[in-house]
Amino acid sequence: MKREFLTLLTIGSFAFFASCGNQGTEKKTEEKDQKVEEAAKKEECTYAFDLENTSVKWTAYKTTEKIGVSGTFDSLIVSNTQKASSIASVFENATFEIPVATVNSNAPDRDKKILAHFFGVMDETTSIKGKVLGVDEAIGIISMDITMNNISKAFDFSYEIKDNTLSVSAEGMKLSHWKAQPAVDSLNTVCYDLHKGSDGVSKLWPEVKIEIASKVQKDCK
Template sequence: MTSLKLFLKGIKCFMNLIIMKRLSKYLMYLLMVYGMITCNNSDKKLPNTTSNQIQFSDQQLYTIDNSGISILWTAHKFTNIVDVSGTFNTYIFESKKTSGTVENILNKSKLSIPTATVNSSNPIRDFKLDTYFFKAFNTSKIIGTITKAKENEGIIDLKMNHTSKKIPFTYAIEKDTIRLFTNLDLTYWKGEEALKTLNTECYELHKGTDGISKLWTDVDVVIKIPAHKTLIIN
């Protein structure tokens, strides 16, 4: 009886040993599979991270053409607002850098516009604008300096009528052209008297269907700068 117990006990120990070995083998197998899965997942994440970094750090470089710059202005008359648009035949745009990022090109650039070259496609109107507005406004030249340009917004220091004002503007790239947009309220430069002088001279021309002669104090301005892509830097 004692021998039988010892025999059964021996068999039990032997079976336990076999089970432990199998469990150890399965455990090792599971650890190996887990390791492979972890490594594969890590490998899959790397390209996305790298791609994001490249996308974030890419900067497009441009070269501008100063000779192709245009300045468009839009004034407003009548109570119900009718636009009168034009440009200037002569202006000087000076940039410290003619190539680089848009921000590098715009920052510290200067603009000078002789107001006698105003062009609204109407010679009689142009004469009146020069004589009854700009001369009354004491402004033979409009002078501007861009003091800040970053992330599609900027500040331009604009001098007219012996007065300098910092004016916000926005900018964007559209079809190989840098476009700057701003709105000028001429009262910031004490332009009320000059506007009154012009409106008196053009009283009937500024009269709408309601019989009121109206010339608005704000002017929309768009500056277009031709810009050609060069390369991308990281």
């Protein structure tokens, strides 16, 4: 009987201390989680525009098969950005200018033709200009006004944010918005044979794809 009592006492003591040990661990875990949450609340971050990490890529399409030809612009002028508590807000009221002479398709001869026979036949288009009209962070929309061929057109673009980078991808941008069909025809004429596909038809599509990516500077305190 005495032995059974000692056995029960030992088991009870072990259970008690094990229970106390678990409570201590749980308490430490809760305290640690609370400290992490408090640190996150105290951390305040601001974001700022970084021109060196901003790019504009374009893709035009040739032949009936719609083969893409991509390029960039080597120069971009951006003004009126601001330091903000969110990435999208950095671009509120921003303005931009893209000198068309810096077009770069990785083919110098083609670049000369694009400059002379596409942009060159437009009205007052030494630069493509634009401004941000507003940002709606709730639905991920950035509104821009883009001016080319002396015509301004407003657009609503969806944007994504990943790794401190705001990205806009606009497919099917119709050049007819800027009455640029004569420029399309002009470039297709000078590049007639180069724009022929397997069917022998020469074609330059009157639309482009534009991709903008801007990685902002992040500063947390």
